[in-house]
Amino acid sequence: MQHIVIIGNGISGITTARHVRKLSDAKITVISAETDHFFSRTALMYIYMGHMKYEHTKPYEDWFWKKNRIELKRAYVQSVDTNAKSLTFSDGEKMAYDKLVIATGSKSNKFGWPGQDLKGVQGLYSYQDLETMEEFTKGISRAVIVGGGLIGIEIAEMLLSRNIPVTFLVREKSFWNNVLPKDESEMINRHIREHHIDLRLNHELKEIVSDENGRVKSILTGTGEEIPCQFVGLTAGVSPNIDFLKNSGIETKRGVLVDPFLKTNVDDVYALGDCAEFITANGERRPIEQVWYTGRMMGEALARTLCGKPTKYEPGHWFNSAKFLDIEYQTYGWVWPQPKANENDFYWEHENGKICLRLRWDKSTGKLLGVNNFGFRLRHHAFDNWFKQERTVEYVLEHLKDANFDPELFKTYEQAIVDQFNAENKTNIQLKKKSWKRILELVSN
């Protein structure tokens, strides 16, 4: 019987294992150095905030794995010998494989800052990070977060839930402005400050200073200012967790290089999820995709390939969602920080400064290219289908009520959005009434 060995029990590795089991009788082993069972990494913050227990973050009961003949091994893979088709664990034990799947995720970036390995200085990625954060934030009087991205804002929210004052150092002149257009980025700057977070834009970390016990006591910024703190969250991005593949013959760049079938340069070795890097990027998508749902989609495709039905990873239209404290954000298609030469741009913001919508569309065809919405929810299926159907911005605005996920709240925004659009673009778009027939068609497609 074939032995499929999967390194990593995150969403990518586990989806692969579950779908291989649906399609074949192969022996499956899933290895993880982190936890015995798969859990939702995206829910880590809620454990710290007391909204959930670790048990609640496990999507499957512990008996599920045995019942489905998926063997779980808690161990760290130290090296891979692709000639002998075997792995070596940190305790020297070996394991043979017929097919190997690398799904080892990411690790938090550290850029060689002095003091970056002191006690109380860490990223937030693993379950162990959550444990150390728990330990080192007890009773402290200030924390500093370095790096303005989605994990940084999560750490800020976690600390605020325990009334720990936070200073947030962001190198850029506005929050997440390498992803967000100026208006949205500035909305988030304001929102962060309204939550009494000491947001320092244009600020870099220079050094982390130790006390006499090897624990952080302060940081120094690029301008020489010293900020006393007892915890430092390093959230300047993540990168593929693949150091153990050195000398394995598996080609890597930033991540493990793969083709559209998630196959590496070595026969019978595959990689997916956060640790994989596409040799050729898929359209406008990044060569490394570090999001939950793409790991799952890759896992479904790879399982078919492993079971003799070669299947490319074809993710469809980009979407993503996140939360900036209590403002929810969704994005569909492509909204770049600056519109490209062929793109038109529309931005509407509610007077409360917490809700906004941006649309981008092609200048010559009018086709919708991207949407950002903050502070209210839009139906994913609606936009996915409208992109597939290559709908124009005017069609989308006419049917905006069909995308409405939150009828009571959203009711008043649609007309305001369309009125502003008409005024700015000299159009005469009339909002259509919400149609459940059309919504059902969108959802079932």
Ligand SMILES: Cc1cc2nc3c(=O)[nH]c(=O)nc-3n(C[C@H](O)[C@H](O)[C@H](O)COP(=O)(O)OP(=O)(O)OC[C@H]3O[C@@H](n4cnc5c(N)ncnc54)[C@H](O)[C@@H]3O)c2cc1C
């Ligand atoms: C705090 C936080 C919040 C997030 N929120 C969101 C969100 O809201 N939406 C979203 O889309 N994404 C979010 N993400 C990103 C998302 O969680 C990742 O994209 C996703 O978990 C990656 O899944 P993966 O299966 O590729 O890898 P991982 O989940 O990282 O799993 C890899 C596993 O492999 C193990 N491993 C690594 N190397 C070895 C080795 N040598 N031997 C044995 N085991 C090894 C690791 O310990 C880990 O358990 C968040 C991430 C974090 C950290």
